[in-house]
Amino acid sequence: MDANPTESPQQWGPILFYNETLIDHFSNPRNVGEMTEDEANGYSLISDPSCGDQMKLWIKVVANRIVDIKFKSFGCPGAIASSSMMTVLARGKTIEEAKRLTDDDVIEGLGGIPERKKHCSLLGVGALHEAIKDYEQREISRKKK
């Protein structure tokens, strides 16, 4: 056994090694909060049925760009940190750019996540895509009026 445990934590049994970036986003999550109906024009509430994690996300889109983003989340450190990182990555992006964000981008932003926690990173990106869908539908009904 000459593998370095810090390089491949998932190979070392059930112990999960979180890196400093992830712990920082867990301890001091960015963009936490809520937005009112007036402030936000995109919202989503999604949960991970496999583990019970839940996330609420609000976005404010101005001129096709995400100018503000807020989240709240019930979940493990992996879920909280990846939600936080997702909001950092999404803020300031155009709708088209934000749609292209993947869980791999979130994982890369965090500098890696233990193998068994990868499913947590899907929550944030899933919430973003749902909130964008909500925004687009609101835009369609607004234009119809």
Added chain:
Amino acid sequence: MIYLDHNATTPLHPKVFDAMIPYLKEHFGNASSYYRIAREARAAIENARKKAAECIGAKPDEIVFTSGGTESDNLALRGAAHALRKKGNHIITSSIEHHAVLNTCKNLEKEGFNITFVPVDSNGLIDPDDIRKRITSETILMSVIAANNETGVIQPLSDIGAIAREKGIIFHTDAVQAVGKIPVQVETISADLLSFSGHKFYGPKGVGALYIRKDTPITPILTGGHHEYNLRAGTENTAAIVGFAEAASIAVSSLEEMSPQMAALRDRLEKRIMETIDGVKINGLNAPRVPNTSNISFSSIDGESILLHLDLKDICASSGSACTTGSPEPSHVLSAMGLTLMDAQSTVRFSLGKENTEDEIDLTVEALIEIAGKLRKISSITV
């Protein structure tokens, strides 16, 4: 560091360490060999056997040393099931067993045995009558955990054991979390087989014992030499066995003094948490519990998130959810007690030990107030 995870493992008692050292140094002989240093090892093992037996009211030749609780559970279940296969194929156990029993039963199921998993009520208690109703002419073995590792809930073992004895069914109990925490006497609970483990009571890891009542049918699961009454082949780990017995002896003889001390600390922890944090539920509160264990659900916040915040403050506890091990399933014990997925996911287990102080408990509560506040601010679920 504040260590509140004694149900996971305990630090080695200094006296136990001292007792072990000679058998790692000059008394290194193989206990099965002929000469003086071998006889010294043999004498130490037999003395340990006597000490270990005394702790649970057994006779020395009813104790077999193993590599720990898991092996003891495996030897008890596989050994008895295989020995009794011709008599019947039904085994009764509970839905809140440790994985060492649970997964061994599931394995026996694959071998063709029928396993009944008896449920528990919302306090985590098994109803002995429920067990009685499930007995068939095929029932050969019953296995019930003495005290649960997650909640500390103590089962009505005397009643369950009496039913088994009355029906002529072999009765095993996984007493890994009970021995050293509450008095355990094999005759009081009518046990035929009883597993216990050294590192849960300030002994070394990698050593345990199985009590096997005289004339209990059992076949070995490890074959080889004639060690341990032909029931557990392999050169005896003399130092570990000596440490095991020394630790068991110290723990059991200091029970009367330690038990109220543990209970007072545990009650202090629970009282202060209940007073200062909203949305808190103590699991198993209305059942008899071992004095050191507290299993608490903090609504709307994730147990592992609490654990990591505690870890960042160098406080060691454990989570009720298996999600800390990367597996998203909630604890089977808490689910069996009827907790919702979310409540099970919001659970932290504190298991205290003899070195903990009131100050440590108060610091932990302060930390929890801060952590709960912080995580609830983030939480998408309102308390």
